[in-house]
Amino acid sequence: MTRVLVFEYLTGGGLIDGDTDGAAGDELMPMGRAMRDALVADLLRIDGCSVSVAACERAPLAAGSARAVQACAGESVFDFVARQAAQHDLAWIVAPETGGLLAQFHGCVGADRWLGCDRAAIELASSKGATLRRLHDAGLPTPLGITPGAQPTRWVVKPDDGAGCVATRVHASHAAAQQDARSRAEGPTTIEPWVEGEPLSISVLCSNAGAELLSVNRQRIGMSSDGQLTFNGVDVNVIPPTSERGAALSALASRVARAVPGLHGFVGIDLVWHPTRGPVVIELNPRVTCAYVGLSAALGRNLAADVVRAHTREWSDALV
Template sequence: MKRVFVYEYLSGGGVLDGDEEAIDELMPMGLSMRDALTGDLLQVADCATTVATCSRAPLPTGRAAAVVPESGELPLDFVARQADRHDFTWVVAPETDGLLEALCRIVDPARWIGCDATAIHLTTGKRATLMRLAEHGVATPLAFAHAPQVDRWVVKPDDGAGALATRVHDSQDGAWDDWALRSRQGVPMTMEPWIAGEPLSLSLLCSPGRAEVLSVNRQHIRVDGEGLVSFEGVEPNVVPPDDPRMRTMQALASQVARHLPGLRGFVGVDFVWHAHCGPVLIEVNPRVTCAYVGLSASLGRNLAADILQAHAAPSHGHA
């Protein structure tokens, strides 16, 4: 019997520097991922599932056991303690401030389900990720920096979660001012051309150097009159396998897996399908994303079971 500990950061008692607005925005997404992942694990015959929760989150449904942090216990200490009591630990947490990487590093690599610390470290930095992949021929917004047709620019936290604190500007000068102001406040920011097109994402099942495209998902992104960007949900599995764009998307997935060593398990790749240039990669999420919710049912396969099975393959660990 495999004992799996599921820890979704916010519903497991974590906080985001006291930012209640961020918690309010991200908690529903966190709960939906927690419950989708738990639901899949509960269908695995030889798996006993334990789920982290807290006073502000509802208990998980089904047969999963629930655990809460001890009074005053820090998230890293809580996860380390539970990891020692379980065969596997599956964490869903933001990369912000190195959180996901820190959680990864305190768990025995043999017990950690997901990307290794090296891959998490690189993909935590949005600009560093784009630069690495651009070096290997992947189209990114960096390629549009001097394009005359670019008339909008986006400024966002370099290690941000979701669309938090992301703003689109109608001029490069306005974007530079925003970038400078927020950078002076001590927040690492990145600035890049705003790519017009269809916002999509890939859900990947990664193993060393390889990536299976599980689904192509449509992202709902809204930009208000002040330029503030908000994420309003995702529709999983919206592009059929016979779509002529699928070959290009699979090639993108293969490039990402080849040039970002350490990606493992479920990985999300956000991109925009540009009318003339095809897929332009925006960021890589080294963890379960919102697109996981409902995906097992849509595909007719238990993704958690597949990922647990893939974890048994050799060649993984923290670097």
Template structure:
């Protein structure tokens, strides 16, 4: 039976006008478009699937056969998603955690149609400071373990529920970081201040079911810091380290540890981390949704991750897990 799937990426679907931060929206919109198009492209190749996708930008980059849908005049993003969700069997949605956006969308769509993490998992991981404290309590190494380390030379101030590298600044003096935090907090921002962890910036991509959190790939993140300390996210190299890399096993174990600590991670999720030269992986944040590392990942792995996500939703395990189980039988 053909499944009707609605793909909604918040900014490219029209949410940029409601986001409240034009510079952040401008920075994140190209990333959102690339994620939307990658998700749609995989779904188009999946069997027994018809696809609709939200659009608002001039022109239409969607593949042939995908139905573009637009919000009505003055219709809020939440009302638009609610209206479309009842017209479809499943909803695959990407939105920032900022301001509780992603969790609110999950509750609007409801568990029956939602392709992704639970509202509880989204809310748990939305706040960076609370996430780190929660993970640390479950034995996961985070920047909190470096709070009093003498080798720490820089500190980072960033939105507590932000996305990408938006409004993130790195300081060479702790006093400067405290001043930055105080000034921006006074202006109404909710921020977190952490030790800056030196090492290789990585992420891992996961495909999560109730039974398993499979680590799909280790990805290398490209991050730059300008002369003023402003951090920029410049892209990601997906599947940058294969199974033969000595970091694969410890990172797969870390992914399982994080998934155990955060019940409700379902579908695609990501973990941002730094590989410290002496102390190994340090988790920076958990992303309970599709991330930029999804773009090109199906091709890199030779797997259709969207098809596996649909199969996992229907049968209680990813298609890859089912294939492995059959091979072991």
């Protein structure tokens, strides 16, 4: 019997910094719960797999779905995850990279039990600026590759270790973007050219065998009158991987995996399809994303089983 722990940060009892009234948690909790429940449903379909799930009072499990576990009174989420991981064979952690959270959880769990990217890849992806520099240096198309002869008309400011569209704003000039960045006290920010085009993401299964494009997804991004971006959801598997654009994105996924060793399991890559340049990589998500929800059913395969199988095989090979 393989014992698997599932911990999704919000539904497992984590808090968002500065969310004193719970508003941000209320907004993000449904997404966290959907990801958690999709993972659990897939894991429960694996023969010989028992599943324990961190479930706080605000996000209880459906009756009979899996064994719920909770932190003890006064126990931090990190101590809780470390304690539970020690009682399981594998741990699947879904948490934001913000503030080094995902990397810290990796340290609590340990590489042998961790289902996902290694710590070096997580730490790189936790900095949007460092990620783009790595990919740009590897020859991949990024906003940093916009040439002097094609100056951007707009610029975007975002937290360097932020998640999604949180605190992300578009400006009509570089000077305005710089002023915005200087006014922020929350932590390091990054300024990059705004890339016009269709916002997409790709879901990729990474292993020592390479990077497999699972789906191409359309991201619904809104922009208010003051340039603030909002994430309004994702339409999964909207472009066939076998199409012309799908083939280009499959090649892109392989290049990203070569540029960032240590990507393992389910990985998301956000990009914009520019009208003339084609796909431009915006950021890298070294973890399960919202696009996981419903994807196993759409593809007719159990993605969780694929991730577990690849980890088990690769860890066994490493011990030989």
